[in-house]
Amino acid sequence: MSTEPKECCLGSVGFIGLGIMGQPMAENLLKAGYKVCVWNRTESKCECLVEMGADMLRSPGDVAAHGPKVLFVCVTGTEDVKEILFSEKGIAKSAKQGLIVVDHSTIDAKEAADFADCLAGAGVKYLDAPVSGGDVGAKAGTLSIMVGGDEKAYETVRPMLEVLGQKVNYMGKSGMGQVTKSCNQVMVACNLMGVCEAMMLAKKNGLSLEKMIEAVSGGAAGSWSLSNLGVKIKDGDWSPGFMVKDLLKDLGFVSHLSQVSHAPLTGTNMVETLFQVLAAEGEGELGTQALAKVYEKLGGFEF
Structure with a gap:
């Protein structure tokens, strides 16, 4: 090149x-x-x-x-x-x-x-x-x-x-590019919540996080979030590729779109609340995988 x-x-x-x-x-x-x-x-x-x-x-x-x-x-x-x-x-x-x-x-x-x-x-x-x-x-x-x-x-x-x-x-x-991005962010946020919950379930039951990620990433549960952010969570790496505060900004646009179009987004509302908790604790400039830190507090453990 x-x-x-x-x-x-x-x-x-x-x-x-x-x-x-x-x-x-x-x-x-x-x-x-x-x-x-x-x-x-x-x-x-x-x-x-x-x-x-x-x-x-x-x-x-x-x-x-x-x-x-x-x-x-x-x-x-x-x-x-x-x-x-x-x-x-x-x-x-x-x-x-x-x-x-x-x-x-x-x-x-x-x-x-x-x-x-x-x-x-x-x-x-x-x-x-x-x-x-x-x-x-x-x-x-x-x-x-x-x-x-x-x-x-x-x-x-x-x-x-x-x-x-x-x-x-x-x-x-x-505007349709931005509507598409809002759809993208709904799936990003909800998928990351699923990754965190699955990893918590594995950790609490003595299953190797590394083995779990390897085993499920090739099947129906595989995702970008699991392969990239799941590994960071396992390693305790909270450095940003995309910051918590920026995802919250995007989820604000999602919330507005859902309201004006009368599209109830129950899962997205839940994960937005979890990210708001993280930001309120001064962690807004961490990578979005820091959502896992909320689950650490909820479950009384560390990844």
């Missing part, structure tokens, strides 16, 4: 937001040969990308003015995206007609649709394209990417998305 930045058929690209997910995603675009300009609120996080050949700029607006045809955004929440898009130094102030903004953040679905409408007036296409797969998938380029918005814009950027993800799916109109 070429490591020399090149002008692809789309020209250069921008990347805003170089956190746990964004940094390896931007690195993968550079490794694939794309010419990348970057911005991050904490400039030091740009340094390794600059060493790889990226250009570091001073604001989101500067990135848009630099002339990329595609601009990726990967930040924490709805208000962060709004500031990056519409503040005085935001993208909308400097964007040229024809720019495609691909937003990998997980945000409110209605807000995503509103952002698309607002940017359309400036001739800018906005795709809500949240991702799943954690830092492991971001580093490996194996993310699942769920895209809502203009279908022609999606087809234009799809080759780039296939650098970042193993599964790239067009989900429909603006």
Whole structure:
């Protein structure tokens, strides 16, 4: 794979937001040969990308003015995206007609649709394209990417998305990427609760956690959470690939969707409460596998 930045058929690209997910995603675009300009609120996080050949700029607006045809955004929440898009130094102030903004953040679905409408007036296409797969998938380029918005814009950027993800799916109109991500987070949270409960049952009955994980991971109970987070729980590793506080933020969007669509989510409500307990105890910046710590207290044991 070429490591020399090149002008692809789309020209250069921008990347805003170089956190746990964004940094390896931007690195993968550079490794694939794309010419990348970057911005991050904490400039030091740009340094390794600059060493790889990226250009570091001073604001989101500067990135848009630099002339990329595609601009990726990967930040924490709805208000962060709004500031990056519409503040005085935001993208909308400097964007040229024809720019495609691909937003990998997980945000409110209605807000995503509103952002698309607002940017359309400036001739800018906005795709809500949240991702799943954690830092492991971001580093490996194996993310699942769920895209809502203009279908022609999606087809234009799809080759780039296939650098970042193993599964790239067009989900429909603006906001549908975020609705899909909410469905994803329901299954992530509930599956992780099941993993924790199964591991507690194994531990309390003297069964080797390592043997249990190996035995069931190849069958119907196998899952990403078991294979990746189950091992971390067994090892007492609470380091974040995805933080408790960020999953709680996502579950807030899920709760809102469930209310407006009259879709009762009983299991999701239960696990959200358990995560809220964890966050209230000051553990919000641990990885989501720290849900197991709640079960340790409930069961009076340690994994």
